[in-house]
Amino acid sequence: SRRHRHNHQPQLMRLSEEGGMHEKEVVGSGGGNWELMGAITTTNQDQQRKKHRKQQLQARNSVQNMMAIPSSQHRKLGQVRNNHNNMDDDMDEEEVDDDEDAGGGGGSERQREHPFIVTEPGEVARGKKNGLDYLFHLYEQCREFLVQVQNIAKERGEKCPTKVTNQVFRFAKKAGATYINKPKMRHYVHCYALHCLDEETSNALRRAYKERGENVGAWRQACYKPLVAIASRQGSWDIDAIFNSHPRLSIWYVPTKLRQLCHAERSSSNPNSATSISAAGGGPHHLPF
Amino acid sequence: SRRHRHNHQPQLMRLSEEGGMHEKEVVGSGGGNWELMGAITTTNQDQQRKKHRKQQLQARNSVQNMMAIPSSQHRKLGQVRNNHNNMDDDMDEEEVDDDEDAGGGGGSERQREHPFIVTEPGEVARGKKNGLDYLFHLYEQCREFLVQVQNIAKERGEKCPTKVTNQVFRFAKKAGATYINKPKMRHYVHCYALHCLDEETSNALRRAYKERGENVGAWRQACYKPLVAIASRQGSWDIDAIFNSHPRLSIWYVPTKLRQLCHAERSSSNPNSATSISAAGGGPHHLPF
DNA sequence: AGAAGGACCAGTGGTCCGTA
DNA sequence: AGAAGGACCAGTGGTCCGTA
Numbered sequence: 001s002r003r004h005r006h007n008h009q010p011q012l013m014r015l016s017e018e019g020g021m022h023e024k025e026v027v028g029s030g031g032g033n034w035e036l037m038g039a040i041t042t043t044n045q046d047q048q049r050k051k052h053r054k055q056q057l058q059a060r061n062s063v064q065n066m067m068a069i070p071s072s073q074h075r076k077l078g079q080v081r082n083n084h085n086n087m088d089d090d091m092d093e094e095e096v097d098d099d100e101d102a103g104g105g106g107g108s109e110r111q112r113e114h115p116f117i118v119t120e121p122g123e124v125a126r127g128k129k130n131g132l133d134y135l136f137h138l139y140e141q142c143r144e145f146l147v148q149v150q151n152i153a154k155e156r157g158e159k160c161p162t163k164v165t166n167q168v169f170r171f172a173k174k175a176g177a178t179y180i181n182k183p184k185m186r187h188y189v190h191c192y193a194l195h196c197l198d199e200e201t202s203n204a205l206r207r208a209y210k211e212r213g214e215n216v217g218a219w220r221q222a223c224y225k226p227l228v229a230i231a232s233r234q235g236s237w238d239i240d241a242i243f244n245s246h247p248r249l250s251i252w253y254v255p256t257k258l259r260q261l262c263h264a265e266r267s268s269s270n271p272n273s274a275t276s277i278s279a280a281g282g283g284p285h286h287l288p289f
Numbered sequence: 290s291r292r293h294r295h296n297h298q299p300q301l302m303r304l305s306e307e308g309g310m311h312e313k314e315v316v317g318s319g320g321g322n323w324e325l326m327g328a329i330t331t332t333n334q335d336q337q338r339k340k341h342r343k344q345q346l347q348a349r350n351s352v353q354n355m356m357a358i359p360s361s362q363h364r365k366l367g368q369v370r371n372n373h374n375n376m377d378d379d380m381d382e383e384e385v386d387d388d389e390d391a392g393g394g395g396g397s398e399r400q401r402e403h404p405f406i407v408t409e410p411g412e413v414a415r416g417k418k419n420g421l422d423y424l425f426h427l428y429e430q431c432r433e434f435l436v437q438v439q440n441i442a443k444e445r446g447e448k449c450p451t452k453v454t455n456q457v458f459r460f461a462k463k464a465g466a467t468y469i470n471k472p473k474m475r476h477y478v479h480c481y482a483l484h485c486l487d488e489e490t491s492n493a494l495r496r497a498y499k500e501r502g503e504n505v506g507a508w509r510q511a512c513y514k515p516l517v518a519i520a521s522r523q524g525s526w527d528i529d530a531i532f533n534s535h536p537r538l539s540i541w542y543v544p545t546k547l548r549q550l551c552h553a554e555r556s557s558s559n560p561n562s563a564t565s566i567s568a569a570g571g572g573p574h575h576l577p578f
Numbered sequence: 579a580g581a582a583g584g585a586c587c588a589g590t591g592g593t594c595c596g597t598a
Numbered sequence: 599a600g601a602a603g604g605a606c607c608a609g610t611g612g613t614c615c616g617t618a
Contacts, residue, residue, distance in 0.1 A: 112581090112582050112583075112617090112618070113581095113582060113583085114582095115580075115581050115582070116581080116582095156552070157548055157549060157551065157552020157553075157555070157556075158548070159529075159543075159548070160529065165610075165611085166609075166610055166611075167609090167610090181582080181583055181584085182583085182611085182612085182613090183582075183583050183584085183585095183612090183613065183614090184582065184583065186611090186612070186613075187581095187582085187583095187613090215579095215580065215581090216580080216581075217580065217581075240448075240449065253611075253612090254448075255612095256612075256613090259446055259447070259448070260446060262446065263445070263446020264446075266446070267446075401597090401598070401601090401602050401603075402601095402602060402603085403602095404600075404601050404602070405601080405602095454590075454591085455589075455590055455591075456589090456590090470602085470603055470604085471591085471592085471593090471603085472592090472593065472594090472602075472603050472604085472605095473602065473603065475591090475592070475593075476593090476601095476602085476603095504599095504600065504601090505600080505601075506600065506601075542591075542592090544592095545592075545593090
């Protein structure tokens, strides 16, 4: 096969055990579209790859170059599928692949990420699964992408984002981290929040839910309650202040449902909420960050 | 005339001298559409006004009630024109007003605000003009509207804006402050910034530009330079940090042009800007706020 | 069924340009 | 001409729902 597997971000690979190769690795689709991958703390061995004819058939990506990363060819990146032979890059020009390339776009379809399972701290997921340490690691990666976007913005004298915005997700995608996307990160933000704010509780919850054989959705739901308890203990139920006071959490938007739960809890625990809010500025506990 | 002039916000009236009445006063167009004006720290004497038939001809404002302020009738409010007789409310039902009511909507057109002129500190504008103290006062009003929006949001457990957003402008409009609008406030933000950050310099500039008979546009342009000088003196050229460090200024977005000017100045004064930015976090002067 | 993520949508920041 | 502001537009935050 002329398609070469290579890991562009060795430090970022997924944590599931599965043969020698990690499915999250991105297959190089030819040369020239990994420009500035070096920005992601990895050396880039792909920059001198040969140009592939297919890239020229593909219309240039119309999205403007963004944040110093040249637009990639944006061909569907042909991420390696698990237990599925790599297609040769030329194959789809001469034969039909039975479950990819169905869309008329001409590229192979991107493989979805493996679903998360509830794992204990330190546990590596087996099979076509990803573990929760990997999930939390994605949040750290996003933070690194944000820092890069911020540095570039400062360098250019442009507006500098303080949160993980669409711009950051776009940057991550262009940088090759195609496994990062907004809906996923938003979906599990509060789980990451618990991990940041009270790792002990977070770890205990993971062990309990793994023990009971609960699925990820159940674990995710269960993460809300201890967070509300933390907000309650702060005395203000001000989940925004709690997020903003934590250096790793402050870059994430508070999820709507968590805010609503904190508000509901505050209302039920203190029906005279008007005064409680006015008073909140004066008296809540200091956060340990 | 059955149309009554009344000042809904006595403390907020414009500063131009012009007969007994101030043009910024809003004409009550009938009863019922000043709900919750009390939220703007004024007692509301208009709430018991009679309903006017014209309001019923007007389609109900389709914009949903926002932030606890019932939607106003949204008839064009018929702000008093200067040196122009007040129309009787009933007039447009029986006769045509020659320069209002030209649209098909059936309401009288809103009068534009009088243009600003360069005034000295404390000086009240004469004629159909507004002075710069009044301009800066509008920024204080916006801050008060923001505070109200924030209080309501906290009360409801909703996202709480930290800046003067579209939501705040909408709130201001619904509260009757029809003379506040986004393009205007954005246009003069940097002038207000200078007023906040270095009132001495701001005052001197006003006096100089008034003396030389310059128009508002020229004065406005001239406000950029001392701001860039302030950013330069801070050593970081970080105009965002300067805005955010000031309690009254921090709620305003840094205007694009000011950011660009600071960036250009930094680049020309320190071509090796990459290191300068990296170092900026460690060493800039403390701001006095 | 449980879960990942493309893609949509209401409302945003930003400011142009038809208006007076 | 100088100036005020309605209204537009590209890109946002938020998340639904067609997909696998």
